[in-house]
Amino acid sequence: MKNLKKQWIADIVIRGFFFIFFMTAWSSGFSGVKYLCEQIHTGRPLEFNAFVQVLGVLAIFTIIFGRYFCGKACAFGTYGDAVFWLAGKIAKALGKRHPGIPGDPEKKLKHIKYFVLIAICLMCIFGLSTLIIEYSPWTAFAGIRSGKLSLKTGGIIGLLLLAGCTAGMAVEKRFFCKFLCPFGAVFALLPVMPFSSVKRKKESCIEGCSACRNVCPANLDIPYVDEENEYSLKMGDCFQCGKCTQICPAKNTGCMTMPGGIKGIIADGIKGVILAAVLYALTMA
Amino acid sequence: MSRKYVLIKSLNLIIILALLCGYQAISVDRAGKEEAAIAKAKKAQAERKAQQQKEMGISSPYKDGEYEGSAEGYGGQVVMKVVIEGGVIKEVRPVSHSGEDQAYWEMAEGITSSIVDAQSTDVDTVSGATYTSTGIINAATKGLQQALK
Numbered sequence: 001m002k003n004l005k006k007q008w009i010a011d012i013v014i015r016g017f018f019f020i021f022f023m024t025a026w027s028s029g030f031s032g033v034k035y036l037c038e039q040i041h042t043g044r045p046l047e048f049n050a051f052v053q054v055l056g057v058l059a060i061f062t063i064i065f066g067r068y069f070c071g072k073a074c075a076f077g078t079y080g081d082a083v084f085w086l087a088g089k090i091a092k093a094l095g096k097r098h099p100g101i102p103g104d105p106e107k108k109l110k111h112i113k114y115f116v117l118i119a120i121c122l123m124c125i126f127g128l129s130t131l132i133i134e135y136s137p138w139t140a141f142a143g144i145r146s147g148k149l150s151l152k153t154g155g156i157i158g159l160l161l162l163a164g165c166t167a168g169m170a171v172e173k174r175f176f177c178k179f180l181c182p183f184g185a186v187f188a189l190l191p192v193m194p195f196s197s198v199k200r201k202k203e204s205c206i207e208g209c210s211a212c213r214n215v216c217p218a219n220l221d222i223p224y225v226d227e228e229n230e231y232s233l234k235m236g237d238c239f240q241c242g243k244c245t246q247i248c249p250a251k252n253t254g255c256m257t258m259p260g261g262i263k264g265i266i267a268d269g270i271k272g273v274i275l276a277a278v279l280y281a282l283t284m285a
Numbered sequence: 286m287s288r289k290y291v292l293i294k295s296l297n298l299i300i301i302l303a304l305l306c307g308y309q310a311i312s313v314d315r316a317g318k319e320e321a322a323i324a325k326a327k328k329a330q331a332e333r334k335a336q337q338q339k340e341m342g343i344s345s346p347y348k349d350g351e352y353e354g355s356a357e358g359y360g361g362q363v364v365m366k367v368v369i370e371g372g373v374i375k376e377v378r379p380v381s382h383s384g385e386d387q388a389y390w391e392m393a394e395g396i397t398s399s400i401v402d403a404q405s406t407d408v409d410t411v412s413g414a415t416y417t418s419t420g421i422i423n424a425a426t427k428g429l430q431q432a433l434k
Contacts, residue, residue: 046312
């Protein structure tokens with residue numbers, strides 16, 4: 001598909017940009033969540049500090065545009081997709097099939113991230129937040145990039161967890177994001193506006209196709225327009241990557257803020273500019 | 286309708302925000318009363334200390350003046366300026382912190398007032414911004430060392 005190729009190139013530009021210039025967005029935003037819980041632990045008032053501002057901005061952006069942050073701007077997501085792509089190339093070169101987790105792991109495993117979120121929030125509320133920073137794979141990840149890797153026990157465990165996540169991401173698309181990411185859990189709980197929720201028209205859907213489901217990193221069944229659909233709750237896991245909108249042979253899949261085709265690629269760019277401008281104003285100006 | 290889940294999640298979000306607002310109202314009220322008491326106690330303590338020093342003929346270990354110190358933060362050197370006036374730490378000001386991420390800097394720079402209040406750099410780091418906090422503390426410490434008589 002020519003469109004998929006164009007989107008792939010646009011993706012590299014957008015995601016590379018956020019990876020290089022806004023790598024700390026994930027950690028400062030999630031630190032906002034931890035900060036709120038820590039303040040509750042000490043009984044002190046909540047301040048609308050820098051971390052909470054990033055959290056607020058990302059939450060509002062997600063409510064309006066869906067989990068674009070996860071799909072295009074999160075450094076860990078980009079890292080995961082790069083690892084998966086590399087693993088695919090290596091498997092191909094070795095003449096082997098790209099290994100994966102058998103069956104439909106999404107159905108059960110994706111709920112783990114909510115437990116991770118609850119566990120972290122409870123640990124902060126009960127005053128154990130220092131443990132999290134020490135053992136977090138994100139801390140190890142950021143540490144490698146900045147050259148500030150701690151080799152105390154916590155740092156080693158964080159590194160091991162990071163290695164585990166990397167292995168997971170090599171065999172399953174967006175392993176960390178779908179199954180473990182506590183920030184993703186926060187985003188999945190937000191009410192994304194219907195105009196940013198991907199849907200398809202039942203009448204134009206080609207019988208037996210399922211291209212959208214196959215290309216989706218989260219293996220989602222795109223809900224049909226205007227139908228009472230039990231799957232629409234699962235769209236909380238959609239991270240607005242746009243692959244379904246580009247691959248549909250009937251151009252039947254999409255939403256107002258992610259229309260597919262060239263318009264969709266431009267929309268991705270515009271959303272990226274808005275997100276970058278807002279994050280820049282908060283964290284660099 | 287898929288709108289049903291938008292409504293459920295919206296309600297969920299509103300409940301969480303309402304709970305946070307309720308918590309905030311209670312804790313602000315409590316903190317207001319606490320702060321008045323703490324400020325009073327600090328002032329009394331500072332006055333007692335000054336009186337003690339006068340009685341024992343102890344003078345401050347610091348020379349008056351402005352002293353700069355630099356230390357490693359998260360992404361580079363953090364340079365802080367310590368101002369000694371009348372023998373006490375009057376102010377701790379940032380000079381440069383180009384390697385620090387802005388959000389983390391804003392979180393950590395409140396430490397400067399803790400240092401002045403405590404009249405020492407033996408203060409807690411800010412949670413979530415440990416490396417930046419440590420950079421500020423160490424830079425201020427280096428500045429203080431130069432201020433010693």
